[in-house]
């Protein structure tokens with residue numbers, strides 16, 4: 001499953017990387033650039049791997065048919081969603097599966113990208129506070145083993161243990 005599609009760039013990259021019979025449920029409550037990326041996904045021969053759901057993630061996590069249904073979930077939505085959704089997303093990934101949260105070191109004062117730090121108090125704490133809350137939630141969740149990878153603007157890997 002992939003949450004936050006926007007340009008379709010990560011969606012296409014993931015579709016290209018999985019086996020031919022692999023499936024991705026893509027979730028985004030906005031249409032994003034669907035008209036731009038859908039023809040590219042078709043041209044790349046990846047359309048058969050992808051399903052589209054235009055709901056907010058909260059509606060998807062409530063649906064019991066998705067519980068334990070996914071090997072891998074990639075999350076690139078607003079960081080308030082990451083902190084609010086982690087406890088339900090973990091039910092959707094199977095034991096031994098992985099959730100990847102992208103852009104997890106990001107602090108953003110609406111235009112200025114920087115790494116979250118304790119000195120981040122000035123300006124709009126648009127991303128900083130949600131990221132710090134998210135870190136606390138995943139670090140204290142006994143169901144997951146986590147690893148923060150300093151690539152790009154930060155990725156947190158969560159392996160579901162139980």
Ligand SMILES: C[S@@+](CC[C@H](N)C(=O)[O-])C[C@H]1O[C@@H](n2cnc3c(N)ncnc32)[C@H](O)[C@@H]1O
Nearest residue numbers: 004005006007009010028029030056057076077
């Ligand atoms: C940073 S963009 C994703 C970029 C994407 N990874 C790419 O390759 O272009 C974040 C996306 O998350 C979507 N989004 C944010 N909160 C959401 C929510 N609660 N439910 C569903 N989609 C959400 C937004 O509509 C937006 O398209």
